[in-house]
Amino acid sequence: MSNDTTTRTKSAGVAPEKSDRTFWGWLSVWTPYTALMKLVTTSPRRQFVILAAFPILWVLTQHLGPMLQMLRVSLIDAYPVAPGVEQHFTLDNYARFFGERIFWQPFFRTLIFAGTLTFCTLILTFPVAYFLARHVSRKNQLLMLLLLLIPFWVGEIVRTYAIMILLGNTGAVNLVLKWFGLIDRPIPFMYTSFSMGIGIVYLTALYMLLPLYSALEKLPKSYGEAAADLGAGAWTRFRRVTLPLTLEGISSGCTLVFLISTGFYATPVLLGGPSTTVFSETIAGFFHVAGDEWPTGAAFATIMFVTAMLLTGVFQKLMYALRKGDTK
Amino acid sequence: MTRGNRILLSCIYWAFVLYVFVPLMLMILMGFKDSKFIGFPIKSWTLDWYLGVFADAEVVSTLTYSVVIAVLSTLISVVVGTWIAVLLEGRKFLGRAAIFGLTILPALVPGIISAIAFRIYARLLGIEPGMGAIIWAHAVHNVPFVALVVMARLSTLPKSQIEAARDLGADPIIAFLRITFPYLIPAILGASIFCLLLSFDDFVRSFFLGGYEPTLPVLIFAKLRSGMSPEINAIATVALVLTAAIGIWAERFTRRTNKDTNP
Structure with missing residues (x-):
């Protein structure tokens, strides 16, 4: 050989x-x-x-x-500029955002939604990452991680559609519930914030799992053992050793998932309903019609981008301070 | 105590695997339903939907269109991303941090914002919505991923090899072509596959920059808006099988080349 x-x-x-x-x-x-x-x-x-x-x-x-x-x-009043017309600097496009409820409500809904879903994704994937990094042999780790990566290569639209089939009125979940006699008529999961949440977590889970996994994998097992020798219980070990040393992974995973989930467009359109309009749908609305609404759409997109960047920036600073504070 | 923990954690892992796989399995299964209506239970089965996909000229041309876009945009991303990586890795200069920040910017901008920023900019550049615009947007969006992967690989290249080549009289270009580039090939191939998949799966940029001809995700989206049918399941399954197969192949390939080069 x-x-x-x-x-x-x-x-x-x-x-x-x-x-x-x-x-x-x-x-x-x-x-x-x-x-x-x-x-x-x-x-x-x-x-x-x-x-x-x-x-x-x-x-x-x-x-x-x-x-x-x-x-x-x-920042201009009309785009594209008609020939012979002068364009003017204006802040009206930004003022429109604060003026009408149908504009700022989806904006805050999106932020709350993305924040909540980021937290849910963290809670959901942390035990999975922990299991893979701590309880599985090196050789199997790669295989079991690969198993989770396969669906991740499938596109956004296809996976969203798969969720529609799962949660529809004649979908798999309702069928199973009916079989067990738990319900008489189907539960309308679809077109609610529930179906949208399930769909978005389904799409973003891997972006949380991978940073968490690599943070946990780097953590030497001996640290936990040392803490145990010093008399720390399971919960204390987790809270005082594992959690502080994986804050970096948590912070990058949360940042990624938050940014990605604020930017979804097709998933909320397909899985959400009229009561769950998110800001990306509002922004897109200005681009379906002819160009004259573009400045407003651009202003709204700028508001969202700046807010998302500020929030994740502050979040990362906080996590950094927490990390430094713990090692001191 | 730890044993109980372990069993609990492994249950969570397998439950997660189910959560990730079951919806896709159900979608594939539904493509075999012998009825126009989506929904369980499936009483009779047929292969017609799947056979119909390949007979449908629209689907076949859309598939080709998506593949061509993916290949061309990947070529651009790979050249530009590698060039940026070679500039940034292991070099100190004024503004390096700023260039690095700008390099990864397209990967951080949320999808919808990136799509409409590209849409506005395409108009400034005079690119009409359509194939060229989609290729351009996908190429720009994918550059950060290539740059990051190639930079990671480049940081493990022993400097002595380049120095030896230079001492033996190779000029910078020949040293790059004969030492650096061959060393980067696994990373470049891995990044290419990733870009191909990103482009093929992308919806939001293709949707806002596309002309009348849809890419595959845009076609599925348009059909979904007019109602669910097993036909869509069959089309989606074709997309799924294609991407998953390329992904698995790439994973095996990169792992094998990594083993070969750093044993």
């Missing part, structure tokens, strides 16, 4: 050597190439500029650009 691999690597090593005399050797003496290299490598400074120019240009124009243009559109 080992003999076989050595001969394989040897024979694999021969091929590039041969091509050395052909392609690479030829390239390194090819005049246009050497001229180019001379130009590029004259100074480390120029070399760096050539390497850095494109990435910096890309992140500024493609990553930051869309956000800045959204901010700009949110």
